[in-house]
Amino acid sequence: MLVGIDLGTTNSAVALWKDGAPQLVPNALGKDLTPSAVSLAKGGQAWVGQAALDRMATHPADTVTSFKRMIGTAGTVTLAGTTLTPEDLSAMVLRSLADDVEAATGERPSGAVITVPAYFNERQRRATRRAGEIAGLEVKRLINEPTAAALAFGLADRGDREPFLVFDLGGGTFDVSIVEMFEGIVEVRASAGDNRLGGDDFDEALVRLVEPLLTDPDALARLPADRRHALLTLAAERTRRALTTADEADFTLVADGTSLTARVTTEAFEEAAAPLVKRLRDPVIRALRDCHIDVKTLSDIVLVGGATRMPVVRKALTRMFGRFPNTTVHPDHAVALGAAIQAGLLSGGDGLEEIRITDVAPFTLGVGTATRDQHGRYHDDIFAPIIERNTPVPVSRMEGFRTLSDNQRQVVFAIYQGEARDVKKNVKLGELTVPVPPRPAGEVGVDVRFTYDTSGLLEVDVAVPSTGMTRNLVIVDEDDRRSQKDVEARRKALEKLKVHPRDEAENVAMLARAERAYEGFTGQVRDVIGQGLTEFQGALDKQDPRIIADAREGLGRLLDAIEANPPL
Ligand SMILES: Nc1ncnc2c1ncn2[C@@H]1O[C@H](COP(=O)(O)OP(=O)(O)OP(=O)(O)O)[C@@H](O)[C@H]1O
Ligand SMILES: [Mg+2]
Known part of the structure; x- marks a missing residue:
């Protein structure tokens, strides 16, 4: 299937x-x-x-x-x-x-x-x-x-x-x-x-806007950086959603047992988001x-x-x-x-x-080349496009190149994706080297063929017609050439992780949600959630599916009620 x-x-x-x-x-x-x-x-x-x-x-x-x-x-x-x-x-x-x-x-x-x-x-x-x-x-x-x-x-x-x-x-x-x-x-x-x-960037913009306005910045400063970042980002996403249906919303979070809040207006958010909208x-x-x-x-x-x-x-x-x-x-x-x-x-x-x-094809594909100008000066790292962006795929195109120096022994093609003339600003996808017979500059031709498939994936073939030499390159990651064997190894490694069985998923998710809510509130509300959590854990220990389902639904209703109308 x-x-x-x-x-x-x-x-x-x-x-x-x-x-x-x-x-x-x-x-x-x-x-x-x-x-x-x-x-x-x-x-x-x-x-x-x-x-x-x-x-x-x-x-x-x-x-x-x-x-x-x-x-x-x-x-x-x-x-x-x-x-x-x-x-x-x-x-x-x-x-x-x-x-x-x-x-x-x-x-x-x-x-x-x-x-x-x-x-x-x-x-x-x-x-x-x-x-x-x-x-x-x-x-x-x-x-x-x-x-x-x-x-x-x-x-x-x-x-x-x-x-x-x-x-x-x-x-x-x-x-x-x-x-x-x-x-x-x-x-x-x-x-x-x-x-x-994307939305993540709008969250960041909102965090930058709100952070200095929060009621108790010291409580925030006392948190470790990753925790601070997580709480701020989660609160920003909530606030942003609230602003979809209201003109104002409260940005709230609990840091180190203290509730922090700041009011955000649509106007202020739109101003903070303006560079992204642009x-x-x-x-x-x-x-x-x-x-x-x-x-x-x-x-x-x-x-x-x-x-x-x-x-x-x-x-x-x-x-x-x-x-x-x-x-x-x-x-x-x-x-x-x-x-x-x-x-x-x-x-x-x-x-x-x-x-x-x-x-x-979303990007232009080509090779890095060198040319000589009319004064004989050598310029390298110039992008030679072979398939222009927005060409319908699948597509296959060939381009011919010639040797640049006398008695050159090989031609190196670096393959790039991007739009900049200076190849260093584009994404380098790989490199192919073909040997060529030593001849005067410009006498040996090399053909490069790029083929883009329907998934938007590229294959490169290089041929030297005078010698019949060919080279083929299926692009692999430059930084780490992970092979099929690595795929197997990674699969095995992930299988060792103990993902909760699917039939426990609802309980596991309810526990995670209640724990998040417990940390997200203070005072009496927190106590109520704590009690609900204890009861749910007690039900889980009984191992009776009916009792567990009832307790889970009860805790869910409690959390729904609190989250629908969060006390400040
Ligand atoms: N009611 C809403 N108001 C404002 N933003 C919302 C609302 N609902 C969802 N979003 C935002 O939409 C984004 C998620 O959208 P979506 O699920 O389409 O993304 P994705 O498909 O996961 O991401 P991508 O396509 O970029 O890989 C989040 O930033 C979320 O905050
Ligand atoms: Mg999407």
Whole structure:
């Protein structure tokens, strides 16, 4: 079975093609979204999803979120003494989603279509694919998130559509795609974005605004840095959500047993967020320019991603486009549903015969070259594009180069992705060296062929026609060349972690939630939560499922009541 997975910075979701429609698969807590969060304890105990997110407040040093922002880098995190790569962490989330599918259907998915931001580069794409493999999923295809959302949008009416723009602002990434639909073909005309812009950045801006205004800054200063950061970020996210439906909201947190608060107005937040809102503009302009489409001819501006709920973003969009955006697709579900449509397409799902998708390459790909100017001076590190950005994929292009020096013995091609003329400003993907016969400068030709597949992944072939010599390069990570064997090793290492069994997930999540609430309040409320926790733990000890379920529901109702109306 093939599933579609939206592996998000903040939330992930899994869906499958069933009975002629894409359907989300709920997790063990009955929710469609699983927070992309992982927490560990000494001894290898592991939490994934909502329980892990709740542990962020109580165990910040052993908990991590937003690790998608690190994927494709050599960075690692150490939680409770265990060091994990961003791929490992993503694999843990993917595995938990696969568990959910298995629980819902009785069958473990063998493969997946995983979505990535359109503006993910080669390294980030390869790392995402490796995460899938570590999780035991064959990654049949990577599909761009706005493309997936466009598929979900298009499937709803299946009519022809003038170009529309998909505006996807999630927790960590921002993508813009311009898409057209005719005769069952979904054609992405251009995409652009910023893979470091999302709700997380708005949280940071709010923290910077509020930190100096808090009632008791000393209580905050006494906390260790990771704890302070976790509490501030969590409070910022809560406040930001509150500001979506109200003009003012209280930023509140409990630090070191003291309640701190600051009132935030929409006006102050919008001012703090202005530099971020400004950054939403350039990718829109670039995408439109690349496909020569006038903003006036766009038929719709389709919103995707939780952060597009922010009024400050909607206002900016209405100004930018001179009209109200289209909010008919579900901002949290569209990407996973689109991935399930793609999974259905790949496995010949019923009702999908007539749909085709074409996508584009997000970045220009090329090689670093050297040239001589008319004065014979040598300039190196100049980018020679071979496949321009927004070229439809799959695509294969060849470019011919000649030797530059007399009796040169080899030609080195460094492969880059990016837009800058100076290759040092682009992302280096790898290097290929081919031997050439010693001849006068310019006499030996070398052909370089770049092939971009439908997942946006690159392969490079170099040939020297005069000698028949060829070299092939499948891009691997520059920093650490992880091989298939490493995938196995990582899978085994992750299997040693003790993730709570799925049938205990609800209890584990309730414990984590109650502990977070206990730390988040003071005084009498805290005592009440403490009592509730003791009772729940007592019920757990009895090991009777009925008693446990009753106690869990009781504690849940208590927490709902407190959180719906938090006392200050
Ligand atoms: N009601 C709301 N008001 C304001 N912001 C919201 C609201 N609901 C969700 N968000 C924000 O949306 C973001 C998460 O969106 P989403 O789940 O689409 O991201 P993601 O898919 O995990 O991330 P990405 O696509 O960037 O990898 C968070 O920053 C969250 O604070
Ligand atoms: Mg998303």
